[in-house]
Amino acid sequence: MIYGLSDFLYFVVYRVFRYRQKVVDGNLKSSFPDKSEKEIAKIRNKFYHHFFDIIMESIKLFSASTEEIMKRMEVTNPELLDKFYDQGKDLVICGGHYSNWEFVTHAFPPRVKHLMSAIYHQLKNKFFEKVILESRSRGGTLMISRKQTREGYYDTVTEPVGIIFGTDQSPTIAKKVYWTTFLGQETAVAFGAEKFAKERDAVVIWGDNEKLGRGKFRVTFKVLTETPHDEPYGKITDLHVRALEEQILKEPAYWLWTHKRWKRKRKAGE
Secondary structure, eight states, X not given: OHHHHHHHHIIIIIIITOTTHHHHHHHHHHHOTTSOHHHHHHHHHHHHHHHHHHHHHHHHTTTOOHHHHHHHEEESOGGGGHHHHHTTOOEEEEEOSBSOSTTHHHHSTTTOSSEEEEEEOOOSOHHHHHHHHXXXXXXXXXXXXXXXXXXXXXXXXXXXXXXEEEXXXXXXXXXXXXXXXETTEEEEEEOHHHHHHHHHTOEEEEEEEEEEETTEEEEEEEEEESOGGGSOTTHHHHHHHHHHHXXXXXXXXXXXXXXXXXXXXXXXXX
C-alpha cells in the first residue's frame, strides 16, 4: 500500500508539480558534467521514485516494529564493533543521506553492544521536532540535542557509546568547517565527526548503506581509523567524504539530491 502511495506522489508531486526539479537538475549537472541530458534525466527519475519511497517508509516508522525494520535493513558485520566495546572505546559512526538513513536508528541498537545515540539540531517548530524525535528514538537510539552535547551530556555516560553523524549536511551556520572537493565541487563539510573522534579518542566507522530493492537495505561497517589522534588535521573528514563519494558514484540515484548541498560558498580567509 505504501509503495502505491509513493507511486502516486511521484506522479503528482514530481511529474505534475516538478517539486524541486531545478535544484535536483542543478546538483546533478554540477556533480556529473560529463553526463548527457538523457543520462541526467534517468538518474533524476530514479531518484524521485526513491525519494517518495523514503517519505512513505519514514511514515511507516511510526507503526513498524523494530523486528520488522531489522528484517528490511540487514547489518552484515555488527561483530566488527564488538572488540571496541570490550576495549571500552566509543564510536563515531558516519553516514550520509543515502539509501534509507531513517531505518538505522531502529536497525542498529538491537545488533550493536554500544549505547547508540545521535546528535540533532533543534528545530524552531516544536511540533515537527517532537514528531521526528519520536520516530527516530522508537528503535532505541538516544536523540541528543546540540545543547545537551555542549553542556557535557557525553561526559556523564559511563558505558561505551556509538554516536551517529550524518556527515553530508550543508554547514550554513557553523563556523568550524573543513573545505574539500566532493563530487568535483569545492565543498564545506561540518567538522563535528572529526572533532568528536579526537576529543573522545573514538574509533571512526563508516556505515556503507546499500539499497537492495524497495524496502530492502544492507549496512556494512568499515573502520576508517582506530587511532584518531594519529591522524593529521582534516584526514578523518576526508576519509568519510571519500567513502560517501564512492557510494554515490556507484549508484547516484539514492542520494538526497533535493538538498541544496553547495549553497555555502567559501569566503576569503576560510
